[in-house]
Amino acid sequence: MCVLGTMATRFLPFLIFGENRPTPRYISFLGKALPAAVFAMLVVYCLKDVSVLTGSRGIPEAIAIAATVLIHLWRRQMLLSVAGGTVVYMLLVQLIF
Amino acid sequence: MKRKALKAAFPHTIPIFAGFWFLGMAYGIYMNVSGFSFWYPLAMSIVIFGGSLEFVTVSMLLSPFAPVQTLLAALMIQARHIFYGIAMLEKYKGLGWKRFYLIFGMCDESFSINCSAEIPEGVDRGWFYFFVTLLNQLYWVTGSTMGGFLGSVLDFNTEGLEFVMTAMFVVIFLEQLLKEKNHSTAVIGLAASVVCLVIFGADSFLLPTMACTLLLLTAFRKPLEKAGFKGEEDAV
Numbered sequence: 001m002c003v004l005g006t007m008a009t010r011f012l013p014f015l016i017f018g019e020n021r022p023t024p025r026y027i028s029f030l031g032k033a034l035p036a037a038v039f040a041m042l043v044v045y046c047l048k049d050v051s052v053l054t055g056s057r058g059i060p061e062a063i064a065i066a067a068t069v070l071i072h073l074w075r076r077q078m079l080l081s082v083a084g085g086t087v088v089y090m091l092l093v094q095l096i097f
Numbered sequence: 098m099k100r101k102a103l104k105a106a107f108p109h110t111i112p113i114f115a116g117f118w119f120l121g122m123a124y125g126i127y128m129n130v131s132g133f134s135f136w137y138p139l140a141m142s143i144v145i146f147g148g149s150l151e152f153v154t155v156s157m158l159l160s161p162f163a164p165v166q167t168l169l170a171a172l173m174i175q176a177r178h179i180f181y182g183i184a185m186l187e188k189y190k191g192l193g194w195k196r197f198y199l200i201f202g203m204c205d206e207s208f209s210i211n212c213s214a215e216i217p218e219g220v221d222r223g224w225f226y227f228f229v230t231l232l233n234q235l236y237w238v239t240g241s242t243m244g245g246f247l248g249s250v251l252d253f254n255t256e257g258l259e260f261v262m263t264a265m266f267v268v269i270f271l272e273q274l275l276k277e278k279n280h281s282t283a284v285i286g287l288a289a290s291v292v293c294l295v296i297f298g299a300d301s302f303l304l305p306t307m308a309c310t311l312l313l314l315t316a317f318r319k320p321l322e323k324a325g326f327k328g329e330e331d332a333v
Contacts, residue, residue, distance in 0.1 A: 004168060005168050005171025005172045006145055006147050006175045006178070008172065009172065009179050010175070010181075010200050010201065011200055011201075012179055013179055013182030013183045014182055014189070028187070029318060029322060029326060030183050030184075030314065031186055032326045033321055034310075034314070036280070036282045037286025037289070037314070038177070038180050038310075039283075039286070040283050041287075041290045041306055041307075042266045042269075042270075043266045043270050043287075043290075044287070044290035044291060044306075046263035047263065060257075065263070068268060069267065072268050072271055078265075079108065079111055082112040082261060082265050082268055085264035085267070085268075086257070086260050086261045090260070092257070094257060
C-alpha cells in the first residue's frame with residue numbers, strides 16, 4: 001500500500017500530461033514557479049521539529065544555517081558549504097549546547 | 098558518454114551520500130530494534146525509496162493490517178511528489194526508458210539535484226539524471242541494510258550529522274535565489290510553510306502548505322508571468 005501510494009504520486013503528473021502532448025500553459029507556468037517555493041518548503045520541513053521556545057531555542061540551527069549561507073556566498077562550492085555547515089552544527093550541539 | 102555523465106553526476110550526490118548513509122543506517126537500526134531482520138529495510142528501501150514514509154511504515158507493520166488507512170497515509174506523506182512531477186515534466190521529456198526509472202526514484206533529494214543542477218556542456222542529460230537518481234538510491238539501500246545488520250553495535254558520536262540534509266536544502270534554495278531575478282515565488286513558498294507550520298504543527302503542515310502555495314501562485318499568475326515565470330513557448 002505504501003509502495004502504491006508513493007508511486008501514484010510520483011507517476012501521476014507524467015501520466016496525465018503525456019510525453020507526446022504539449023503541456024497546458026498553466027501547468028507549464030507552475031513548473032517554472034514551483035521549484036523555489038518547494039525548496040523553501042523543504043528547508044522549513046527539515047527544521048519543523050526545532051522549537052524556538054524550549055531547549056536550545058533553535059540557536060545552533062540558526063548559527064549553522066548562517067554559516068552555510070556565508071560559506072556558500074564566499075566560495076559557491078556546494079560540497080564545501082554543506083560540509084562546513086554540518087561540522088559547525090555538530091560542534092555546536094556536541095560541545096556547547 | 099556514460100562515464101562522462103557519471104563523473105559529472107557524482108560530486109552532486111556526495112552530500113546525499115553522507116546524509117543517506119546516516120539516515121539510512123538510523124532507519125535500519127530502528128527496524129532492527131523493532132524486531133525486523135535486515136531483509137525488511139533492504140526490500141523497503143528498494144521499492145518505496147522515500148525516507149519519511151519508510152519510518153512511518155515501521156509502526157504500520159507493527160500494528161494490525163489497515164490497508165485503506167495505510168494507503169491514505171502514504172498518499173498524504175508523498176503528495177509533494179506531485180509538485181516535483183509538474184516541475185520536472187519538461188526536463189524528463191524524451192529520455193526513453195530512463196524516464197521510467199527517473200520517475201520511480203524521484204525522492205526529495207534526487208528531485209532537488211536534477212531540478213537545480215547545471216549540467217556541463219557535452220554531458221548527456223538523460224544519463225546525468227539517471228546516475229544522480231541511481232547513486233542516491235544505492236546510498237540509501239546500502240545505508241539502511243547496514244543499519245539493519247549492525248543494529249546498535251555502532252559507537253561513534255554522530256549527534257548533529259542529520260543536519261547535512263538541512264544544509265543541502267539551504268544551499269539548493271540559496272542557489273535558486275541567486276539564479277532567479279524575482280524572488281516572489283520563494284517568498285510565497287517560505288511564508289506558506291512557516292504560517293502553516295505554526296497553525297497546523299510539525300506533523301501535518303505539508304498538505305496545507307502545498308494548498309496555500311498553489312492558491313497563491315494561481316492568484317498571482319499574471320504578475321508572476323510578467324516577472325519571468327513564463328511557461329514553455331509551445332505550451333497551449
